[in-house]
Amino acid sequence: MTLEMNYLEHFTAAVEAGSIGKAARSLNISQPGLTRSIRILEEQLEVTLLERSVKGVTPTDFGANFYTRAKSILLEANRAQLEIREMRGEIERTLSIATLPTLANFVLPEATIKFMDIHQNVKVRVVQKARKEILSSLVEGEFDIIFSILDDEMLGYKNPDPQIMEQEITSQLLFFDRPSVIVRRDHPVLETKKNIKEELLNYPWIMPRPESDQRLYLNKFYADAGLSLPKIAIECQSTPYLKSLVTQSDYIGFLTTNFVSIEEHTGLIVSLDLPGMKNSIPFGIQYRSDRPVSGLAQSMFIQMEKVCQELSASKAKFLKSKTPPTAGANLKFSLPEAGAKGS
Numbered sequence: 001m002t003l004e005m006n007y008l009e010h011f012t013a014a015v016e017a018g019s020i021g022k023a024a025r026s027l028n029i030s031q032p033g034l035t036r037s038i039r040i041l042e043e044q045l046e047v048t049l050l051e052r053s054v055k056g057v058t059p060t061d062f063g064a065n066f067y068t069r070a071k072s073i074l075l076e077a078n079r080a081q082l083e084i085r086e087m088r089g090e091i092e093r094t095l096s097i098a099t100l101p102t103l104a105n106f107v108l109p110e111a112t113i114k115f116m117d118i119h120q121n122v123k124v125r126v127v128q129k130a131r132k133e134i135l136s137s138l139v140e141g142e143f144d145i146i147f148s149i150l151d152d153e154m155l156g157y158k159n160p161d162p163q164i165m166e167q168e169i170t171s172q173l174l175f176f177d178r179p180s181v182i183v184r185r186d187h188p189v190l191e192t193k194k195n196i197k198e199e200l201l202n203y204p205w206i207m208p209r210p211e212s213d214q215r216l217y218l219n220k221f222y223a224d225a226g227l228s229l230p231k232i233a234i235e236c237q238s239t240p241y242l243k244s245l246v247t248q249s250d251y252i253g254f255l256t257t258n259f260v261s262i263e264e265h266t267g268l269i270v271s272l273d274l275p276g277m278k279n280s281i282p283f284g285i286q287y288r289s290d291r292p293v294s295g296l297a298q299s300m301f302i303q304m305e306k307v308c309q310e311l312s313a314s315k316a317k318f319l320k321s322k323t324p325p326t327a328g329a330n331l332k333f334s335l336p337e338a339g340a341k342g343s
Helices: 005-017 020-027 031-045 061-087 108-118 131-139 162-166 196-200 213-224 239-247 261-265 295-321
Strands: 050-053 056-059 093-099 122-128 145-149 169-177 179-184 205-207 232-235 253-256 269-272 281-288
Touching: 005 020, 005 031, 005 050, 005 056, 005 061, 020 031, 056 061, 093 108, 093 131, 093 295, 108 122, 108 295, 131 145, 131 169, 131 281, 145 295, 169 295, 179 239, 205 213, 205 239, 205 253, 213 253, 239 253, 239 269, 261 269, 281 295
Parallel strands: 093 122, 093 145, 205 232
Antiparallel strands: 050 056, 145 281, 169 281, 179 253, 179 269
């Protein structure tokens, strides 16, 4: 049995559009032609892929499973064509990276500058997404590598997407960081003598969107403690905005210590060590094990390692001299011990 690529393209378009008519228009083909392609595909596979109704089309269980595979095949085919064109010099070479919004301003910018100094004719594409989204996109072949937290259990992912679980993903550890609840230096909660976790629930919080890694981690932390979840009064994706608001009000924030080391050192922000909160979270890059890692991706990882080493050296220099850190110094930064590797 041979599956035509255009049949896969027609099927995925129908799933994504939720309508035969919309999909046909996006593909610039007739509705009968699109319907015929999907019917042939169903006959070849001997299963029903789409449920039709007056509201449109939705994938069956078979269809949902096949969609993931078909999408991956189409992305791989497109990537292969692009790589050939890149090798022939017809288009720019491209490195695609996905990262968490909380990590976009840390390590990656400095590493990208170093990378571009070496690869001046390469285009770098960086996209910010939530953890589950970037994992799915990695499996589907949308990105070369992702820069992310490496421990999903910390976020409460008890039932990961089976499509992701069966797709072997390789992880390479870059550094550890520590989660931290942050408040302004004269916040009234600092006078609490006991049950600080419960006392924090009496104040409004500022956090990223619900599917963000920090929000998932914090919700799991409070749920595991048998307590109600914090009241999120403000949602934002901007770390500078969050820190500014925390320093000027009674709002409670939650970040890893990499992002508040300067404010903590200067006394603007206090990080709270809460009982039961993990001391270290692993961060690094991940890529698909079944596909060769490109030379560009390897080069970016090397630059990220160099940035991590420089940050670690800045920390050591500060501890030795006890002089105020520069804006890029990361006082809480810790590299993995020798021999530590990703899975």
